[in-house]
Amino acid sequence: MQRFFKSFLTISALSSLVIAPFIVSVGAASAQPVQAKKGTNASYVGAGFAAGVTNGGQSGDAATFGGNLTGRLKLGNTPVSARGQINFSDETSAIIPHVSADVGIAKNTNAYVGVGYQFVERDGKPTPSGNKNGVAVVAGVESEVGKNFLVYSNTTVGINAYKNSPASAISINGGVGYRFK
Structure with missing residues (x-):
């Protein structure tokens, strides 16, 4: 024993x-504390509102309310994205392809700034971001709010975006996106 x-x-x-x-x-x-991942790497498409807040001072330059379609394609592991935005009114639309630099500011949330070019389909007809082609600067925020869903908001500045006027157009845009990647 x-x-x-x-x-x-x-x-x-x-x-x-x-x-x-x-x-x-x-x-x-x-x-060990778990570090929350800042930012989102979501590629998505979305739709929402677009509100022009400026006018060029000429006929056909009035601030216009409409909608927007937007998309983001995250480019690999870089802080860069290819984006596209369409701001439309009841008369025409502005197609705005642009490239952005993205910064994670919180869990699943990015701030971004981008530059591109605005192509107005019917020159002289109002869109929320002006009525003629020109350089566009975009700054915004996007955040994942659920599985495969995001909310986004941005400000688009169309540089010299009115016919017969040196004024720049400013639109405020927002909406809901669906993550596809």
């Missing part, structure tokens, strides 16, 4: 020495 206890104690002690490092390392690993 004494020999049994001695063997039992020896096996228990050796087992404790072998298992203890695993238990300690698991405990240490779980004690």
Whole structure:
């Protein structure tokens, strides 16, 4: 019986020495704070509103309310995205392809700034972002709010975007997107 206890104690002690490092390392690993991933790498398409807040001072330059279609294609592991936006009114639309630099500002949330060119389908007809072709600067925020869904908002500035006027057009856009990648 004494020999049994001695063997039992020896096996228990050796087992404790072998298992203890695993238990300690698991405990240490779980004690480390989990860093929340900043930003989103979502590629998505979305739709929403577009509200022009400026006018060029000429006939056909009035601030216009309409809609927008937008899309983002994340380019690999870089902080760069290819984007497209269409701001439309009841008369015509402005197609705005642009490239953006993206910065993660919170969990699943990016801020971005981009530059591109605005192509107005019917020159002289109002869209929320002006009535003629020109350089466009876009700044915005996007955030994943659920599985495969995002909300986005941006401001688009059409540089010299009115016919017969040196004024720039400013539109405020927002909507809901669906993540496809």
